[in-house]
Amino acid sequence: MKDVFEIAVCDDSSFDRFVIAEMIDGYFKDKSFLYHVTEYCNEITLIDDIEESNRYDIIFLDIYLNSLLGIEVAKKLRSGGYNGKIVFLTASDKYAVESYDVDAAGYLLKPHNYEKFCNVMDRILIGRRKNTIIVKKRSSVEYISYDNIRYIESSNTKCLIHCSDGKVHTVYTRLDLVENDIDDKRFLRCHRSFLVNLYYVRSMNENFVMDNDEIVLVRKKSIKDIRRMYLEYNSNAVLTGDLAEIAGA
Amino acid sequence: MELMDFYNAIGENYDLLLSRLLSSDRIEKYLTIFFSENSIADLKNQIINNEFQSAINTAHTLKGVTATLGFDHLASDICGLHGVLKNNESEKAGILCQQIVEEYERIYKLWYNIHSKDRAL
Numbered sequence: 001m002k003d004v005f006e007i008a009v010c011d012d013s014s015f016d017r018f019v020i021a022e023m024i025d026g027y028f029k030d031k032s033f034l035y036h037v038t039e040y041c042n043e044i045t046l047i048d049d050i051e052e053s054n055r056y057d058i059i060f061l062d063i064y065l066n067s068l069l070g071i072e073v074a075k076k077l078r079s080g081g082y083n084g085k086i087v088f089l090t091a092s093d094k095y096a097v098e099s100y101d102v103d104a105a106g107y108l109l110k111p112h113n114y115e116k117f118c119n120v121m122d123r124i125l126i127g128r129r130k131n132t133i134i135v136k137k138r139s140s141v142e143y144i145s146y147d148n149i150r151y152i153e154s155s156n157t158k159c160l161i162h163c164s165d166g167k168v169h170t171v172y173t174r175l176d177l178v179e180n181d182i183d184d185k186r187f188l189r190c191h192r193s194f195l196v197n198l199y200y201v202r203s204m205n206e207n208f209v210m211d212n213d214e215i216v217l218v219r220k221k222s223i224k225d226i227r228r229m230y231l232e233y234n235s236n237a238v239l240t241g242d243l244a245e246i247a248g249a
Numbered sequence: 250m251e252l253m254d255f256y257n258a259i260g261e262n263y264d265l266l267l268s269r270l271l272s273s274d275r276i277e278k279y280l281t282i283f284f285s286e287n288s289i290a291d292l293k294n295q296i297i298n299n300e301f302q303s304a305i306n307t308a309h310t311l312k313g314v315t316a317t318l319g320f321d322h323l324a325s326d327i328c329g330l331h332g333v334l335k336n337n338e339s340e341k342a343g344i345l346c347q348q349i350v351e352e353y354e355r356i357y358k359l360w361y362n363i364h365s366k367d368r369a370l
Contacts, residue, residue, distance in 0.1 A: 013310040018282050019317065022275065064309060091313045110313035114271045 005035035006055050010046045010073070011062035011089060016110075017041070020060050020089065023117045034142060042066050043073045050077055056084050058105070058124060063090035071095050074102040085124050131184065133161060135169045144169055146184050150200045151216050154193040162214070164200065185233070190226050191217040198233045252276055255363055256319065259356050266319030276318075283318055284360060289353040292330075296339075296346045304342070305334045323352050 005028075009020045017039045028035050038056075040046040043065045050056065059077070063070040074086050085105035088095065096107050106120035132143040144161055153160045154175035161169040171178070179189050186199045196208055196216045203209045204227060208216040218226050252273050256263035270276055288311055295304035308331040315324040330345040 012306075013314065015279075015282055015286060015288075015314045015317075016310070019279060022278060026272070026275065064306075091309075091316070111269065111316035111319075113269045114275070115269075 005057050007035060007037045007058045007060070008040060008046060008049075008056045009037060009060045010040040010043055010065070010070075011060070012041055012064075012066055013062070014041065016062065016089065016112075019112050020117075023112070023114055024121075026114065027118055027121050043068050043070075047073065047076055047080075050082050051080055054082055054084075056082075058085040058087060060087050060089055060108075063088055063092070063095055069095070071098050071102065074099075074104070078102050087120055087124075133169075133171065133178070133181075135161070135171055142169065146182065146186070146197070147199075149197050150210055150212070150214070151197060152178055152195040166212075185236075188226065188229055188233070190222075191219045193217065198230060201230065204230050255359060258359050259320070261319050261321055263319070269319075279318060280360065283314060284357060288314070289350060293346055293350055296334075296342055299339070301334055301337065301339070301342075305331065308334055320356065323349065323356065326352060 007024060009017050009024075011017045011020070021037050021039060024035065024037055038049075040049075043061075044067070046059070050059075059082075061070040061073060065073065068076075070088055070090070074088075077086070086102060087106035087108060088099050088104055089108050089110065091110040093107075093109060099107050105124050108116060108120060131146045133146070133149070135142045135144055144163065148163045148165065150162045150164055152175065153162065157174075158170050158172045159175050159178055161171065163169065175189075175193070175195060179187070179195050182195070186197050188196050188198055190196050190208060194216050196210075200211050201208045201216075202211050202213075204218070206220075206223070207218045208230075210216060253263045256266065266276060267273065270279070288307060292304060292307045292311060295301075295307060308327055311327045312324055312331060315321075315327060326345065326349050330342060330349060333341045333345055
């Protein structure tokens with residue numbers, strides 16, 4: 001999951017694309033949230049773009065498109081591995097039940113209604129925020145997904161969040177508090193100054209070696225317990241397939 | 250002239266529209282886009298040129314657009330036209346389309362007058 005909210009609006013009506021883009025702007029206006037909207041006037045380009053880079057967190061999808069029904073487009077996207085949110089836009093409730101088959105996050109009926117639009121966005125964002133750390137910046141707020149965190153390092157009165165994209169974010173809090181907030185089996189407090197995401201660990205000797213060759217320190221007096229927890233995590237990860245990417249790294 | 254006066258003049262319910270879109274600025278923006286596109290002229294041309302599938306698609310889109318803008322009478326007429334087009338009743342479609350064009354022109358004139366007065370002020 002990315003830190004900028006990527007949104008696609010696919011509707012053959014330029015008026016409806018304008019309306020949804022304007023509602024998105026309105027919704028995020030008071031939220032200081034990073035987002036980006038891409039408009040599509042046809043489903044073919046949308047499908048091609050998603051096959052190329054599965055980058056959208058939300059797709060607003062008209063039901064009656066040029067050559068395909070929005071439901072059919074959604075099925076194609078899902079079968080191609082798209083796992084983001086899909087919100088249907090339509091004047092008819094005819095496909096509301098079918099929308100469950102593609103795990104739709106919403107079904108917005110026209111005429112457009114701003115409050116109902118915001119309700120759908122709220123539901124989606126609550127889900128997104130569940131597994132994130134909030135980083136407050138000067139003029140914005142970023143939500144860092146646990147998936148993207150390599151490790152968190154304590155540094156005096158702040159914590160440095162080291163991410164898989166190489167970025168380092170700062171939060172002004174204690175590592176103990178961060179550790180308490182993160183309820184995720186991948187994270188292990190391996191040192192007074194480090195909370196590591198085991199998903200990104202390549203190997204362990206006296207310390208952890210991360211997938212990018214960085215070293216994360218391990219508490220000497222707890223090394224046996226930490227190694228056991230690391231091995232347990234690995235054997236569970238092998239069973240669930242969580243290790244695939246790192247093993248190939 | 251306020252938006253409310255415009256909606257009163259065309260016989261539509263502004264309060265209901267505002268309760269749905271929650272902002273007069275938003276309504277103003279949507280109206281500006283709608284009148285700049287003139288999709289009603291596209292619909293008329295498609296019917297004149299017997300491009301019925303295109304006309305069905307345009308009518309379908311316009312049903313939603315006009316309903317979003319609170320033009321309930323126009324939306325209802327377009328809904329009727331959409332049904333007639335789907336039944337391939339070309340003669341009826343021509344008559345209904347003419348009514349829709351006249352209603353649109355009436356609305357547009359009021360909108361245009363409001364804005365030319367605003368500009369004059």
